Amino acid sequence: xxxxxxxxxxxxxxxxxxxxxxxxxxxxxxxxxxxxxxxxxxxxxxxxxxxxxxxxxxxxxxxxxxxxxxxxxxxxxxxxxxxxxxxxxxxxxxxxxxxxxxxxxxxxxxxxx
Amino acid sequence: xxxxxxxxxxxxxxxxxxxxxxxxxxxxxxxxxxxxxxxxxxxxxxxxxxxxxxxxxxxxxxxxxxxxxxxxxxxxxxxxxxxxxxxxxxxxxxxxxxxxxxxxxxxxxxxxxx
Numbered sequence: 001x002x003x004x005x006x007x008x009x010x011x012x013x014x015x016x017x018x019x020x021x022x023x024x025x026x027x028x029x030x031x032x033x034x035x036x037x038x039x040x041x042x043x044x045x046x047x048x049x050x051x052x053x054x055x056x057x058x059x060x061x062x063x064x065x066x067x068x069x070x071x072x073x074x075x076x077x078x079x080x081x082x083x084x085x086x087x088x089x090x091x092x093x094x095x096x097x098x099x100x101x102x103x104x105x106x107x108x109x110x111x112x113x
Numbered sequence: 114x115x116x117x118x119x120x121x122x123x124x125x126x127x128x129x130x131x132x133x134x135x136x137x138x139x140x141x142x143x144x145x146x147x148x149x150x151x152x153x154x155x156x157x158x159x160x161x162x163x164x165x166x167x168x169x170x171x172x173x174x175x176x177x178x179x180x181x182x183x184x185x186x187x188x189x190x191x192x193x194x195x196x197x198x199x200x201x202x203x204x205x206x207x208x209x210x211x212x213x214x215x216x217x218x219x220x221x222x223x224x225x226x227x
Contacts, residue, residue: 031213042117042201042217043156050209058214090155094212101146101158102212 023091119218136202
């Protein structure tokens with residue numbers, strides 16, 4: 001049981017490039033979320049999904065797109081990378097049971113030059 | 114807009130001592146979560162607190178929730194070096210009724226010294 005799997009673990013991009021961060025979960029969770037973590041700050045919600053085909057914006061959605069075509073996968077797309085998007089990105093998933101936490105992937109460390 | 118504040122931001126404590134981390138939030142919620150993060154690692158769930166007066170304990174850590182005061186505490190008893198990490202509280206106010214849209218505090222970096 002892998003839990004939440006994120007790829008790649010590390011990535012360096014040039015300003016203006018685009019890329020997709022992959023996230024997959026094998027726990028049949030309804031809910032999935034993307035967060036970014038910057039030094040000295042807590043995690044901030046980028047986008048989230050309450051089920052296949054349903055997504056919504058979080059606190060810091062600008063510059064990012066998401067889609068949820070299957071329950072398992074929730075990719076995050078950077079449309080035109082900017083240095084301000086240098087961060088660690090975490091994907092998380094959770095079930096419909098209120099007594100369960102969100103489970104986090106290992107993160108993707110992204111640097112934009 | 115929901116605000117979640119933790120204090121202190123940094124805590125250096127000696128082994129064997131007790132201390133409390135505080136988490137205040139600005140909007141009514143009955144779902145609060147505590148996580149631990151080691152440097153360069155992911156977040157590990159510690160506690161799920163779902164109602165006013167909820168108290169959970171695991172080893173040297175005990176968490177409580179006062180929804181009326183919008184306050185959660187994480188109490189550390191007789192700290193040991195292995196507890197050195199950053200601790201985050203997070204609140205969910207979404208209408209899903211579960212942990213789906215968390216707002217995090219800025220974290221408390223705990224350093225336990227000999």
